[in-house]
Amino acid sequence: GDTTLGEIDSAGFATVLMDGLVTSYLELTDAILAEVDRLDGEALKATARRDLLTQLVALRHRIAAVRRALVAHRTVIAAMAGADFQVVTGTDAAPRFAALTERFEGAIGAIDTAREALLGTFDIHMSRTAQRTNEVMKTLTIVSVLLLPAGVIAGFMGMNIKAPYSTDDPTIFWFVVLGIGLVAGLTLVALRVRKWL
DSSP states (O other): OOGGGGGOOHHHHHHHHHHHHHHHHHHHHHHHHHHHHHHHHHHHSSSOOTTHHHHHHHHHHHHHHHHHHHHTTHHHHHHHTSHHHHHHHTOOOHHHHHHHHHHHHHHHHHHHHHHHHHHHHHHHHHHHHHHHHHHHHHHHHHHHHHHHHHHHHHHHHTOSSOOSSOTTOHHHHHHHHHHHHHHHHHHHHHHHHTTOO
16 A cells, blocks of 8 residues: 555665564564563572473574574675675665665674573573572581481490490480580581571
8 A cells, every 4th residue: 555665666675675674583582582581580589490491492592593594694685785786786775785784783793692691591590500509408418417416425325335324214315315405506506606507
């Protein structure tokens, strides 16, 4: 229904087609960046989904495929901006093709930015995974430190030798339990003072 479309010359028509192609790649890059932002949010959550790494790899492959498809047009767009193309077409469309080339290079830069943003998301994910691993190891270490003195004391009290205390007296058992609790409490205080806990 647009009657003015027929007034475009061949060089202008080629520019419009190529510009539409570049615009479609830019829109695709915007969608990829929105997906990267969503994955950033997932990576920053305290309980990240287990399939996040799979999603990151899939998006990385998608970015690579889009970049390969976009770069495949570089030869054509560079040829359109060349002086010999203007001589062949007989038009002076150099400014339009120069602007198109800049826009095309901007689209490549945008998809490269998306790739770098995805690498940042991967770094966040790996940092959060390492942090969760450190928290688990810290908990296991504290439990081990608390139970080690109890094991030593219980092992000492259970030796099969003549002890300097009566093994028939039930109050000795409670002294041992109290000693284990006291050692565990002092260990917790020492961990808190050193700000390890």
